[in-house]
Amino acid sequence: MNRENTPAENPVAGTLSTAPNVKPCDEGRYRVECDFALDDPSHAVVAAIGTLTQTDPLELDPLYQAIDPDALNQMVSATREECQVSFEYADFDVTVDSTGAIIFEQPTGENV
Template sequence: MDEEERPSRDGDGHGETTARRTFDWAETKPSSAVVEVVSSALGAAATDVEPLYTAVDPDALDKLVSDPDGRRDCTAVVVSFTFADRHVTVEGTGTVVAEPVNVG
């Protein structure tokens, strides 16, 4: 798994981190990866982050961006949504990015 975290240029350093990681969907469900990356960006435990289902259907997300049976190519799939004050992008290639939502 590749991992990158960097402070946002516009942030004050408190909870303003952009996190990017690449996963193998055969080993990690996309829904679990989102919670992991967002909690890392927030500097919080995964259990302290609101439930993912408040933003997106976790089962639908898993089915959209991964195919554990290998019957279809998901590499061109990109899903974006807002979760826990982060703009989240999940790619069929395995990349998950969580960026601060720019307010104002």
């Protein structure tokens, strides 16, 4: 297995099928697309914030200080209807959509 196909693993962020591909949307907004059948939303959030801020996920505040990770995973992964969950984490407004999209938005003027 080559490095490009190796799952991203971290005790805090968990194991992801691939490293998060964070894409800028517009000024101060970033987007990650995930397959929640493969990756827990909570793990994807922590890994993407680590990528955005160039911070080891172990150095970030625990996600549970912002939201219950198990509840987040259950709400957006197990639902048959489209839903969104929004919360603040690591100076970002985070919106996790049951379609697999995660949007990260910084307050105006605080670009990464």
